[in-house]
Amino acid sequence: MNSWIEKQRNILDFTLSCLWRRKGKNLTFVIVYTFIVFLLASVMFLTDALKHEAAFVLKDAPELVVQRTLAGRHELIPAAYIRSLSAIRGVAAVKPRLWGYYFYSSLKANYTVMVPDGFGHKEGNILIGRGIARTHDIHKGDSMWFARSDGSAANFTIAGLLPTESELISSDLILMGESDFRRLFGMPEGYATDLTLTVRNPKELTTIATKIVEILPDTRPIIRDEILRTYEAIFNWRQGIMVAILFGALLAFAILAWEKASGLSADEKKEIGILKAIGWETSDVILVRFWEGVVLSLTAFVAGVLLAYLHVFFSSAVLFEPILKGWSVLYPKFRLTPFVSIYQVTTLFFLTVIPYTVATIVPSWKAAIIDPDSQMR
Amino acid sequence: MLRLSNVRKIFNAGRPNEWVALDGVNLVIEPGKITALTGPSGSGKTTLLTLMGCMARPTSGRIWLDGQEMTSLPERFLTQIRRESFGFIFQQCNLIKGLTTLDNVMLPAYPTGEPFKSLRQRALQLLDLFSLTPKANAKVEWLSGGEAQRTAIARSLINDPRVIIADEPTAHLDTHLSNEFMEIVQQLNREGRTIILASHDPLVHQAEWISAVVMMRDGRVEEAG
Numbered sequence: 001m002n003s004w005i006e007k008q009r010n011i012l013d014f015t016l017s018c019l020w021r022r023k024g025k026n027l028t029f030v031i032v033y034t035f036i037v038f039l040l041a042s043v044m045f046l047t048d049a050l051k052h053e054a055a056f057v058l059k060d061a062p063e064l065v066v067q068r069t070l071a072g073r074h075e076l077i078p079a080a081y082i083r084s085l086s087a088i089r090g091v092a093a094v095k096p097r098l099w100g101y102y103f104y105s106s107l108k109a110n111y112t113v114m115v116p117d118g119f120g121h122k123e124g125n126i127l128i129g130r131g132i133a134r135t136h137d138i139h140k141g142d143s144m145w146f147a148r149s150d151g152s153a154a155n156f157t158i159a160g161l162l163p164t165e166s167e168l169i170s171s172d173l174i175l176m177g178e179s180d181f182r183r184l185f186g187m188p189e190g191y192a193t194d195l196t197l198t199v200r201n202p203k204e205l206t207t208i209a210t211k212i213v214e215i216l217p218d219t220r221p222i223i224r225d226e227i228l229r230t231y232e233a234i235f236n237w238r239q240g241i242m243v244a245i246l247f248g249a250l251l252a253f254a255i256l257a258w259e260k261a262s263g264l265s266a267d268e269k270k271e272i273g274i275l276k277a278i279g280w281e282t283s284d285v286i287l288v289r290f291w292e293g294v295v296l297s298l299t300a301f302v303a304g305v306l307l308a309y310l311h312v313f314f315s316s317a318v319l320f321e322p323i324l325k326g327w328s329v330l331y332p333k334f335r336l337t338p339f340v341s342i343y344q345v346t347t348l349f350f351l352t353v354i355p356y357t358v359a360t361i362v363p364s365w366k367a368a369i370i371d372p373d374s375q376m377r
Numbered sequence: 378m379l380r381l382s383n384v385r386k387i388f389n390a391g392r393p394n395e396w397v398a399l400d401g402v403n404l405v406i407e408p409g410k411i412t413a414l415t416g417p418s419g420s421g422k423t424t425l426l427t428l429m430g431c432m433a434r435p436t437s438g439r440i441w442l443d444g445q446e447m448t449s450l451p452e453r454f455l456t457q458i459r460r461e462s463f464g465f466i467f468q469q470c471n472l473i474k475g476l477t478t479l480d481n482v483m484l485p486a487y488p489t490g491e492p493f494k495s496l497r498q499r500a501l502q503l504l505d506l507f508s509l510t511p512k513a514n515a516k517v518e519w520l521s522g523g524e525a526q527r528t529a530i531a532r533s534l535i536n537d538p539r540v541i542i543a544d545e546p547t548a549h550l551d552t553h554l555s556n557e558f559m560e561i562v563q564q565l566n567r568e569g570r571t572i573i574l575a576s577h578d579p580l581v582h583q584a585e586w587i588s589a590v591v592m593m594r595d596g597r598v599e600e601a602g
Contacts, residue, residue, distance in 0.1 A: 003490030010487035010496075014480075021475030274471045277432050278485040279460025279536065281453060369452075371434070373427040 011284060015291040030300050033256065037304025037352055038311070039249040044344050045312040046320060052339045062196035064205060065097075065222045066212060076191040081216060085197060088211050090204045096192030098181050102146065102174070107135060113174045115181045123177055125159035131171030133161055149186035156180070197221075245320075253352060257359040269367050276372035285368040286361055293360035297353040305345065313338040379406035379429055379540070379571075384438030386424050386596075398424040399435070400596040407589065408443075408539075411562065411572040413582040416593035422575035423468075423544050425593070429573065430542045431459040460485060464533030466543035470525045472517040472532070478524075479504065479513040482531045489536065496535075503531040507561070523554040530561055540571045547578045555580055 019026050066085065068077040077096075085094045098115035111132060121127070126144065138144060138158055146154045162170040182189065199208055209221040264272070272285050311317060386399040399421045406412050406429070414422045427433045428440060431447060434455075439448050447458060472481045482500040504510050507527040512520060520528060526546070533541055543562070547555040555578070563586055566572050576582055582590055592600040 005490075006492050007488055007490035010490070010493060013493070014484070014487055017476055017480060270471075271473055274473060275484070276456070277430075277459070277465055277467075277471070278532065279456060280485075280488055281456045284488045371427075371432060373424075373433040 008287075011287050012291055015288050015295065018288065019292060019295060026296060029256075030296055030303075033253075033297065033300035033352075033356075034303045034307070036249050036253045036256070037301050037348070038307045039245060040253075040352070041305045041308030041345075041348055042311050042317065042320070043243075043246045043249070044348060045308055045340060046317050048341060048344055049312060049339045061224050061227060063199055063202060063224050064197040064209065065194050066197060066216075067194045067220045067222065068216075068218055069220050070218070074194075075218075076187065077194055077219070079190045079192060081219070082195060084215055085195065085212065088208055088215070090200050090208055092198045092200050095196050097194050097196055098178060098187070099193050100181075100185055100187075102184075109135060109172070111172050111174050113176065113181065113184070115178045116175050119175060119177050121159045121177065123179055124155070124157055125177075126156040126180070127160050127162055127175040128158055129162045129170040129173040132174065133158075146184060148184055154180075154184055250351070253355075257356050264363050264367055272364065272367045273370075273372040273374070276368060282365070282368040286365050289360050289364035290357060293357035294353070297356040301349060301353050305348070309338070309340065378408050378441075378443060379573075380404075380441040381425075381429070382439045382441075384425075384428060384435045384440065386421075386428060386433070387436045390436065397596055399428070402438070402596075402598055404591065404598055406571065406573060408571050409566070409569055410588035411566050411574070411586060412589045412591060413587045414573070414575040414591045414593060415577055415582040416599070417577065420593040421596040422577075422593055424596075426542050426544050426573065426575050430463045430465060430540075431455045432465075460488070460536055462539050464536065464538035464541045466526075466529050466533050466541065466546050468545040468548050470529040472520075472525060472528060474518050475516060477514050478509060478517055478520065478528050481517055481528055482535055484535075485532060486535045500531070500535060503534055504528075507531050522549055523557065526550060526554065526558060527561075530558075534565075538570070540573065541565055543572070543574045543576075545576055545578075546574065547576060547581055552580070559584060559586075 066077065066081070068075045068081070079096055082094045082096065085091060095117070100113050102111045102113050103109075104111060109132075128138075128144070133139065136144065140158050140160050142158050144156050144158060146156065148154050156176065162173060162175070176184075181187065197208070199205055205223050205225075209223060212219060212221045275285055275288075276282070311319065381402055381404040384399055384402040384404075385397070388396045388398055402421075402425060404425075414425060416422055424433075428435050435448060439446055441447065442458065442462065447455065450458070473484065476484075479497070479500055482503055483496055486496050486499075501510070501513065504513050507530060509524060509527055509531065512524055512528075517525060517528060526549075541562075546558055546562075550558060559581065562572055562574070566586075574581060581587070590600075591598055
């Protein structure tokens with residue numbers, strides 16, 4: 001056993017000296033390899049993190065939202081509609097929602113303002129997302145000025161920052177009480193932005209939606225699944241571009257592996273011949289190549305994955321910004337919640353490290369089974 | 378003792394460029410002696426050496442080492458015999474570039490699983506024996522012709538083989554270095570090792586300390602004695 005371990009150590013030692021004596025070539029190779037893994041891992045991390053965020057967004061979304069429309073545009077909905085909707089069989093509860101957008105002209109930033117259920121803070125207090133806090137450089141206890149719809153100024157105190165669980169949805173969010181909201185936007189009492197419905201049996205959603213349009217023809221019911229589909233449609237289109245990048249990176253990797261697999265140089269072949277001639281077995285030669293492949297590909301893999309992690313979760317995927325910009329449900333500046341699945345990393349490992357290692361072994365094995373005499377001639 | 382019976386070696390068999398390198402060689406190499414294979418270029422000296430050293434298999438015929446038939450052994454056992462019984466000194470030295478002199482000498486013993494420390498110690502002793510200690514950490518491409526030759530000899534001795542096989546060992550050496558090499562060969566022989574040399578250098582095959590000369594021509598043994 002000891003002699004086996006010593007043999008492995010000796011062979012690993014030789015492998016490292018081999019890598020070192022071709023350091024220029026190997027370093028260039030590791031850089032290219034790392035970049036490919038970085039691209040692949042970035043695409044994987046980003047798409048998965050976005051899916052994760054989207055699932056988080058929709059987790060608490062209402063089953064059914066009813067909006068009023070006027071000339072095809074979204075209108076404020078009268079609170080009186082609640083009674084008509086509550087009367088529909090199968091509807092468990094109807095709640096009004098107050099939300100809107102506030103354009104902060106000095107920073108050219110558009111914020112989402114919402115009145116949450118049970119906002120437990122005093123009048124004049126608001127909760128803000130971390131993106132807003134960063135942009136304005138404000139903290140808990142500071143003040144924030146807004147212009148009301150009549151042009152007067154409104155001063156709010158920051159009662160706290162929103163949790164970071166999903167910065168994608170809370171980054172630009174402002175939460176406030178109902179009275180503050182109505183005063184800020186000049187929204188009359190008895191009106192809401194839209195209404196949310198909970199139903200007793202989700203299978204009846206479509207029937208209830210049909211009934212709503214019959215009873216209130218100026219409304220538009222939106223089922224959660226429809227929102228999900230919209231998200232997916234937008235997401236899949238963007239993902240298509242991502243897949244194109246993924247395909248490009250995989251192609252580059254395939255070329256890299258093929259170049260390695262397609263053969264050894266005359267010097268490398270001769271070296272294998274020498275090793276065999278002085279008493280190395282075919283398996284020893286393969287072991288050297290195996291360790292070489294493992295050291296190179298594992299270094300590139302770890303470096304690529306780490307860089308991709310930093311790129312996606314700390315620099316907001318800055319290299320993919322042109323693709324993400326303009327996505328109506330994503331903002332150019334956001335910070336994704338770090339989310340990495342072991343399954344993904346393992347997939348990437350099997351897509352890169354394993355094929356490359358195999359690609360390095362095969363030509364060496366071919367060279368090592370030939371008589372050393374023929375290899376050295 | 379090495380015994381060869383009706384050994385043939387054909388390269389590129391069945392192709393237009395088929396070439397018979399050895400044609401029915403019968404030969405006995407006595408243990409503890411210095412045997413020189415000589416003959417013109419292309420006479421089959423190197424091919425015969427590689428077959429005797431288990432670096433290739435004959436197309437037909439058999440080879441025995443101390444009574445053990447080697448030609449039918451699986452590759453793994455052949456490698457083991459090559460590692461344990463033979464030490465090779467090649468015409469071009471065949472040292473591995475980029476590695477140090479010490480690493481090159483240690484290389485044949487890596488697969489034996491000998492602890493690195495004792496292996497290094499033995500390699501350093503061999504380097505000292507051939508006055509190469511100052512060059513231990515120098516890359517082999519920086520060595521002079523004589524130093525490279527002595528490094529190759531040290532490498533051939535690291536696994537303490539019974540038989541040393543040298544192919545045209547003086548081909549790239551001047552007279553002084555050739556004499557130095559032959560001194561080393563005689564010393565190795567005095568230690569009890571069998572030496573087989575292939576050379577058409579008269580300085581080698583006409584030397585008085587050569588025990589047997591095998592004359593070769595066109596892949597056949599013309600004269601042995």
